[in-house]
Amino acid sequence: MPRQSDATNLVPDASLVFDPHSLGLTEYTRDFFRRGTISVARQIIGAWFARRYQNRWYGARIVETEAYLGSSDAAAHSWRGRRTPRNEPMYLDGGHLYVFFVYGMHYCANVVTQRAGIGEAVLLRAAEGPEGAPAKLLSGPGKLCAALGITVASSREDLLSGGNLRLFHRKSDSVNIGVSKRIGVAYAGEAADWPLRFFDMDSPAVSGSARGSLGRK
DNA sequence: CACATGATCGCCT
DNA sequence: GGCGATCATGTGG
Numbered sequence: 540m541p542r543q544s545d546a547t548n549l550v551p552d553a554s555l556v557f558d559p560h561s562l563g564l565t566e567y568t569r570d571f572f573r574r575g576t577i578s579v580a581r582q583i584i585g586a587w588f589a590r591r592y593q594n595r596w597y598g599a600r601i602v603e604t605e606a607y608l609g610s611s612d613a614a615a616h617s618w619r620g621r622r623t624p625r626n627e628p629m630y631l632d633g634g635h636l637y638v639f640f641v642y643g644m645h646y647c648a649n650v651v652t653q654r655a656g657i658g659e660a661v662l663l664r665a666a667e668g669p670e671g672a673p674a675k676l677l678s679g680p681g682k683l684c685a686a687l688g689i690t691v692a693s694s695r696e697d698l699l700s701g702g703n704l705r706l707f708h709r710k711s712d713s714v715n716i717g718v719s720k721r722i723g724v725a726y727a728g729e730a731a732d733w734p735l736r737f738f739d740m741d742s743p744a745v746s747g748s749a750r751g752s753l754g755r756k
Numbered sequence: 757c758a759c760a761t762g763a764t765c766g767c768c769t
Numbered sequence: 770g771g772c773g774a775t776c777a778t779g780t781g782g
Contacts (some may be wrong), residue, residue, distance in 0.1 A: 643763070644776085649774085681776070723773080
């Protein structure tokens with residue numbers, strides 16, 4: 540058995556197989572991701588994050604995100620303009636993926652926003668699989684990556700170059716969106732209280748137990 | 757339901 | 770050397 544950190548291209552969960560085209564999904568344009576990070580974080584609630592693996596598509600509907608606002612945001616890896624080998628993908632053009640490894644065992648996936656050199660991104664925190672998938676299979680950023688088999692091997696990938704990772708949306712979808720402070724960033728001073736977490740209030744797959752002031756069980 | 761804790765390791769100071 | 774954009778499991782109310 541390989542150690543976890545050696546696993547770089549994992550198999551997605553079989554329950555996530557789906558067909559993007561039969562669902563009437565379309566892809567975003569580059570300009571969509573080059574806009575304000577908060578807008579992108581809100582608007583990709585309800586979008587489908589998809590990975591092609593061995594000629595099949597696996598995907599899940601995003602139900603929870605967080606915005607990370609670059610150099611002015613003490614919770615962001617790009618705080619004060621910091622650039623390291625790990626966070627370098629944050630500075631790619633909007634529409635790329637930034638994946639990092641935390642707590643010695645989990646991966647977290649972000650969609651880069653704004654233009655190259657800015658360093659902002661949206662963390663994908665939770666999603667729902669297609670019908671039939673276990674309700675809480677992707678109910679957390681680490682679980683989301685595990686279920687889709689995403690690791691740092693996918694960092695730097697472009698969601699808009701016809702590759703194996705993409706983001707789809709359906710034009711007419713409307714979602715009841717809740718807002719709260721971000722999870723797990725208590726160290727970040729006043730930025731810890733900024734209302735930058737967005738979630739589908741009607742989804743049972745939202746991570747943790749706190750679902751905002753209107754939280755439901 | 758609300759905490760508390762252990763697991764585990766790459767990254768940065 | 771310390772700690773983290775997490776998760777599962779445990780305890781107690």
